[in-house]
Amino acid sequence: MDYKTIFIVDPIRNERIPLAKFLSEEIFTIMTFISPNDCFKKPDLIRCDLMVFVPRKDKNEVKHLMNIKKKFRQIPLIFLLTEDFPDINLTEIMANGFSNVYKAGNNEKVREIMLGLLAEEGLPPRTEVPHPVPITQEVRDAISPRTE
Numbered sequence: 168m169d170y171k172t173i174f175i176v177d178p179i180r181n182e183r184i185p186l187a188k189f190l191s192e193e194i195f196t197i198m199t200f201i202s203p204n205d206c207f208k209k210p211d212l213i214r215c216d217l218m219v220f221v222p223r224k225d226k227n228e229v230k231h232l233m234n235i236k237k238k239f240r241q242i243p244l245i246f247l248l249t250e251d252f253p254d255i256n257l258t259e260i261m262a263n264g265f266s267n268v269y270k271a272g273n274n275e276k277v278r279e280i281m282l283g284l285l286a287e288e289g290l291p292p293r294t295e296v297p298h299p300v301p302i303t304q305e306v307r308d309a310i311s312p313r314t315e
Contacts, residue, residue: 171285172213174206175199177221177247186219186247189274190281203231207239217285219245219277222252229255233263243267243284245277 171194177183178201187197198213200206206215222229229252232244244265246255257268267284271277 170194170196171216172196172198173281173285174215174218175221176201176203176206176218176227178202178223178226179221182221186221186274186277190219190278195285202227203235207235215239215242217243217245217281219247219281221247221249222255223249224251229260232260232265237264240264241266244269245280246270247274247277248272 173190173195175183175187175190175197177186177199183199187199191197196213198206203218203220206218220232221227240263244260244267246252246257246268248255248270255270257270260268269280271280
C-alpha cells in the first residue's frame with residue numbers, strides 16, 4: 168500500500184491538531200491548514216489524496232471551497248460538521264464540480280470514511296521497531312523469571 172496524504176482544513180488549532188492525531192496512522196501523512204487556499208499554493212510539492220474540511224462561520228465557509236481550481240475538486244472531500252454547520256447540502260456542492268463528497272458528524276465517522284476510501288483492503292500491520300540497544304543473552308537470563 169502506498170503512502171497517502173490527508174489535508175485537514177480547520178481554522179481552530181485546538182480542534183485541528185487533536186483531529187490530526189486521531190486520524191494518524193503509519194501509512195498516512197497528515198498536514199493541517201487554516202484555509203483551503205493554503206492547501207494548494209504549491210501543488211507540485213505534495214499530492215493530496217483526501218481533504219477533511221471543517222466549515223466554520225465567518226472563518227472557513229463552504230464558499231471558500233469554490234475558489235479551488237477544478238482539477239483539485241476531484242479529491243475526495245469529507246465535511247466534519249460542527250455546531251456552526253450542523254448540516255450541509257451535498258448536492259449543491261456536487262453541482263459545483265466536487266465529485267466525491269461525504270459528511271461526518273464526529274471524528275470516528277471521519278476515520279471510518281477515510282479508511283474506507285484510502286485503505287479498502289485494511290491497514291497493514293504496524294512495523295516492529297527493534298530496541299535501539301541490543302539485549303545480550305546474559306541480560307535476558309538475568310531478567311527472566313527463575314524456576315526453582
